[in-house]
Amino acid sequence: MLIGQYEHTIDIKKRLALPAKFRGELGDKIIITRGIEGCLAVYTEAEWKIMSDKLGALTISQAEARSFTRMILAGAMEVSLDKLGRILVPDYLKEYAGLKKNVVICGLSNRLEIWDAEKWETYKIAAEKGVDEIVSKLGGLGI
Amino acid sequence: MLIGQYEHTIDIKKRLALPAKFRGELGDKIIITRGIEGCLAVYTEAEWKIMSDKLGALTISQAEARSFTRMILAGAMEVSLDKLGRILVPDYLKEYAGLKKNVVICGLSNRLEIWDAEKWETYKIAAEKGVDEIVSKLGGLGI
């Protein structure tokens, strides 16, 4: 299970080291694409299969669904890890997520998310406030 | 059953010894993540499984669910106990819970909570006052 968060840097050659803890589970080929809220999403080949099947099952008649699937599918790129566990972040994704030097890599069970460090910080502050609130709303979650 | 409270210290290398009484039950790998009211929550692998399944079944708005799971999952870290029963507390969790040198470790049946000692003291004083009141509210539970 992919969990935890790590702060890494994208070097001048657009290389990004994925956390060593994740490498075993990821394999040496991953799919990277647009994520929600301005981040990037990273899937294993197996998880990507599940994801893209779900996208294919969407009611394509709706314009919104079409544009959404286009963004995700056309945005997707298969990248391989080098011997040191680094990937190359494509320009258009780097730009989409506003990635600068410092990024945060989050494990979310079945996928990773890559955030610009500053953007993550902003998002986190807002989200942390919601934790207590949601837990109490949910009652017996036992967190 | 994880019960009782202990005051321990986090050393300069961010190591924290878990109480010897808990070690047998915890095993040598645990999950540590964000908890409510600014503490940290510690689960066994089995309990974590239960927790993360509950997260998948959340019925709140999409955006809320995303931010909540990000906090809990990305906040979570699988850590292993060293030969002396110590864990390494990740920076971002240490910061989240405002942990300084002295911390309090509480057993809450199926999980542990880690509090900054000062924060715990404040919380405890307030909570102790409320005990009688809460008990009367809980009357119907047969406690």
Add this chain to the structure above:
DNA sequence: CACATTTATCCACATTTATCCACTACATGT
């Protein structure tokens, strides 16, 4: 076809993390 630019592979360094061992304090039992 030659050149320039990008992309991939490889290696080296520095920092962090993990493992190991030693010391002190407290508790227990003889």
Add this chain to the structure above:
DNA sequence: ACATGTAGTGGATAAATGTGGATAAATGTG
């Protein structure tokens, strides 16, 4: 009261990880 054992803390050494740079292959362009 003393010895013994267990638990918590601190430090030292070894391994792993992340980052930067250098060199070789590939790609595209004039």
